[in-house]
Structures are given as structure tokens and as C-alpha cells.
Amino acid sequence: MLNVTVVYALPQELFQEALELRPGSRVRDALAQSGVLEAFPDIEVESAPLGIFSRRVELDTALADGDRVEIYRPLKLSPTDARRLRAERKRVSRPKA
Helix, strand or coil: CEEEEEEEEECCEEEEEEEEECCCCEHHHHHHHHCHHHHCCCCCCCCCCEEECCEEECCCCECCCCCEEEECCCCCCCHHHHHHHHHHHHHHHCCCC
16 A cells, blocks of 8 residues: 655645555545545646645656645745845835935
């Protein structure tokens, strides 16, 4: 049997479910058996970004013992835009000499 964990993190909530799956199971199988799709029906499993230990994978990726399947949320702000906004806030908050 494969021991796998499925994780989905929200700002105020964490879903984490440990599973035992048969050898040959795929990411799709782990998501279906974990209950995450029932707990969070807004997840569009066919288009949601997925990973195993921060490495992007597809639904049909084979699982290995000890894998942690992660469901990623879309970014609300790109890293470039976030840096620009932080720089603007810093510039505005500095006292003028």
C-alpha cells in the first residue's frame, strides 16, 4: 500500500487527509478518495494546479509511497506586481527630509 497525504490550504483553513492507496494509484485517485473535492466544491480538478512536494504534476501522475499531493490556489497578485506595490508603499511611508 502507498501512504499518501492530500493537502489544500486556504488563508484560514487547512485540509489535510492521510490515505492508504493501492500501488499504481494516480493523483486523480488520491483527490477522489481524500474527500477534498466534496469539502471544497469550488475546486475545478481538471484545471487546478497540482503538485507533489512543490513539483508541478498532472492528474494522471503515478504516486509513490510518502507523496504529499498539493492543490494550489491561483495567485491573486503576480510576484512582480507584489514587489512593485511594496516598493510604492515604502516610498510613500518615508518621511521627507
